Amino acid sequence: MGSLENQFTELYIHDSVWNSEVAKRTRSLLKVSAIRVDSKPYADQRSQLSGDEFTKSKKRLYLAPHLGQFFRKCPGTQGAACCNYFVLNLGVQCNMNCSYCYLQSYINSPLSQIYTNIEEALFELEGKAREFPNAPFRVGTGETIDSLSLDDLTLYSAVVVRWFQNFPKLTCEFKTKSANIKNFINLPHSGNVVVSFSVNPEKIVEAEEHETARLWQRLKAARDAADAGFPVAFHFDPMIYVSGWQKLYSELVHLICSLFEPLEVKWISVGALRFPPQMKHILRERFGGDSIGNSSELFLGKDGKLRYDLGLRTKMFTHVKDEFLEHGKKFPVFLCMETPESWLGTFQNTPRKVKGLDELFVAMPS
Numbered sequence: 506m507g508s509l510e511n512q513f514t515e516l517y518i519h520d521s522v523w524n525s526e527v528a529k530r531t532r533s534l535l536k537v538s539a540i541r542v543d544s545k546p547y548a549d550q551r552s553q554l555s556g557d558e559f560t561k562s563k564k565r566l567y568l569a570p571h572l573g574q575f576f577r578k579c580p581g582t583q584g585a586a587c588c589n590y591f592v593l594n595l596g597v598q599c600n601m602n603c604s605y606c607y608l609q610s611y612i613n614s615p616l617s618q619i620y621t622n623i624e625e626a627l628f629e630l631e632g633k634a635r636e637f638p639n640a641p642f643r644v645g646t647g648e649t650i651d652s653l654s655l656d657d658l659t660l661y662s663a664v665v666v667r668w669f670q671n672f673p674k675l676t677c678e679f680k681t682k683s684a685n686i687k688n689f690i691n692l693p694h695s696g697n698v699v700v701s702f703s704v705n706p707e708k709i710v711e712a713e714e715h716e717t718a719r720l721w722q723r724l725k726a727a728r729d730a731a732d733a734g735f736p737v738a739f740h741f742d743p744m745i746y747v748s749g750w751q752k753l754y755s756e757l758v759h760l761i762c763s764l765f766e767p768l769e770v771k772w773i774s775v776g777a778l779r780f781p782p783q784m785k786h787i788l789r790e791r792f793g794g795d796s797i798g799n800s801s802e803l804f805l806g807k808d809g810k811l812r813y814d815l816g817l818r819t820k821m822f823t824h825v826k827d828e829f830l831e832h833g834k835k836f837p838v839f840l841c842m843e844t845p846e847s848w849l850g851t852f853q854n855t856p857r858k859v860k861g862l863d864e865l866f867v868a869m870p871s
């Protein structure tokens with residue numbers, strides 16, 4: 506990953522939060538001069554972004570309070586088995602640059618945004634926790650923005666870790682492709698903040714996951730987090746079909762098995778490349794016709810997304826599941842945003858009936 510200080514070429518801060526801690530820290534850490542504004546810049550540009558505009562949106566940062574709802578159910582995908590996940594969005598857009606990134610399909614704002622009012626987000630979450638005191642909500646902060654890659658600007662990870670100490674029944678997930686754990690790793694915690702890393706074989710990281718932490722950096726950060734008593738998790742998502750994929754994913758499983766014990770790993774999710782067809786043009790524009798999204802043979806599913814065919818997906822998921830079993834380590838492996846047919850093909854069962862996974866799939870209030 507490049508250094509944070511040069512990552513943005515434009516910085517806008519809403520007047521109402523100019524003197525907030527996040528704004529002051531961001532102004533001191535970024536090289537670009539901040540512009541004080543009383544409304545959102547580029548507000549008139551709300552149509553679908555071109556590839557070039559999307560790239561520019563990663564270089565412009567806007568700090569402002571979020572005026573809508575923070576906490577909501579993970580949208581999942583139509584027809585997929587739902588793992589009852591909730592999201593707490595603390596910003597939108599990502600400073601890394603994966604070729605297959607799903608954000609390219611729905612972000613239509615020409616700038617990245619960090620929400621400055623995390624206290625209100627946590628207040629909203631507290632309301633839910635008190636309304637449903639026995640519901641074991643799993644809440645992730647890494648859906649529309651990476652949980653940790655901009656943490657040096659916000660220090661939100663420390664705020665979240667401290668907050669979750671008071672709500673031991675809830676689980677939080679920091680989901681990242683960075684290795685930035687330094688702002689919370691030495692804090693006392695209640696063991697209910699899961700530090701999770703999306704992983705792929707290094708060959709795929711190099712080719713498709715631009716400006717992210719290298720695989721070894723992510724695994725080292727995961728090891729450090731586990732040593733500090735944080736549960737860790739891994740997302741084999743999206744698995745990508747390339748020549749020699751079996752060997753590459755076997756090696757990745759082997760690495761994880763050699764570094765972690767099942768008790769340290771809260772879950773391992775597995776999913777495959779998927780995106781809506783309208784994202785193809787932006788992939789072609791930003792990464793060329795040979796990029797993985799344009800060169801793969803994908804088929805339109807019932808949820809309107811392009812994916813590998815069911816047979817290949819099942820083969821890929823089964824490969825990863827069986828590799829873990831071969832190492833004799835019982836990690837809780839489950840499928841992310843996959844159809845009942847995939848579950849049956851991979852596990853010969855539905856998720857509620859797979860031992861160790863049933864609690865992830867219980868019905869939850871929304």
Ligand code: SF4
Pocket residue numbers: 599600601602603605606607608650651682717
């Ligand atoms: S890290 Fe995630 S959100 Fe960021 S570019 Fe990659 S896929 Fe998109």
